[in-house]
Amino acid sequence: MANATKVQEYKDGLIKQxxxxxxxxxxxxxxxxNNLLETPNFKNRKFEDVHQNLNIPVPDxxxxxxxxxxxxxxxxxxxxxxxxDGTRVYVLPSGSVAINKHLVELVESVKPHIRKLVxxxxxxxxxxxFMIPKIEDGNNFGVSIQEDTLAEVQSVETEAATFFDQxxxxxxxxxxxxxxxxKYPHIEDYRRAVHELDQKEYLxxxxxxxxxRNRYCALHDIVLKNLDKIKKPRTTNATESLY
Numbered sequence: 001m002a003n004a005t006k007v008q009e010y011k012d013g014l015i016k017q018x019x020x021x022x023x024x025x026x027x028x029x030x031x032x033x034n035n036l037l038e039t040p041n042f043k044n045r046k047f048e049d050v051h052q053n054l055n056i057p058v059p060d061x062x063x064x065x066x067x068x069x070x071x072x073x074x075x076x077x078x079x080x081x082x083x084x085d086g087t088r089v090y091v092l093p094s095g096s097v098a099i100n101k102h103l104v105e106l107v108e109s110v111k112p113h114i115r116k117l118v119x120x121x122x123x124x125x126x127x128x129x130f131m132i133p134k135i136e137d138g139n140n141f142g143v144s145i146q147e148d149t150l151a152e153v154q155s156v157e158t159e160a161a162t163f164f165d166q167x168x169x170x171x172x173x174x175x176x177x178x179x180x181x182x183k184y185p186h187i188e189d190y191r192r193a194v195h196e197l198d199q200k201e202y203l204x205x206x207x208x209x210x211x212x213r214n215r216y217c218a219l220h221d222i223v224l225k226n227l228d229k230i231k232k233p234r235t236t237n238a239t240e241s242l243y
Contacts, residue, residue, distance in 0.1 A: 142233025
């Protein structure tokens with residue numbers, strides 16, 4: 001009985017916490033995210049502002065003496081090593097290639113909001129699950145609203161978790177491109193590809209913050225419109241709709 005009492009206390013506390021989250025904290029979060037999106041880090045920032053010097057100089061061209069006297073086999077082998085293997089990189093002459101500090105700053109500001117959205121949607125998911133009554137015949141219209149709302153919350157939770165994956169994939173892709181720059185320093189396309197990838201990630205981070213704000217707005221809206229049905233799903237009125 002003691003364990004059952006503790007479980008019920010946990011459920012009651014979670015229900016109270018979730019209701020306060022939706023009614024009080026969600027509006028505060030939406031306003032805070034709106035203000036953050038209006039800061040110079042996100043609003044009207046030029047793509048050039050997020051560029052980072054790669055610190056990989058273009059080496060001076062090597063002037064070869066005429067090797068017309070070399071055997072054909074040696075000439076072919078030498079030419080193939082240049083065209084296929086690129087430059088063997090043992091050490092970079094100017095030191096290591098730093099990460100893009102501008103984007104890392106944005107990543108560190110975005111990640112806490114991603115985590116908070118995952119945690120909040122998980123809490124809401126448990127809250128709605130606790131509100132679903134036992135299965136029985138009769139009026140289940142309110143239950144269907146609960147289930148539809150629960151599906152929306154689960155979708156937000158899944159989408160928020162993918163934001164972390166997008167960030168890690170950016171760093172992996174950038175590292176691969178920089179290794180190409182180090183191996184083929186004379187090819188400008190690889191250097192340009194790094195800049196384009198940085199610009200894309202900046203836009204992605206802005207979009208992520210906007211989507212987090214939008215998801216909070218959507219969850220707040222759908223729950224408030226259907227709060228009575230979520231808390232008391234079974235009534236005599238079966239003519240209402242989800243929206």
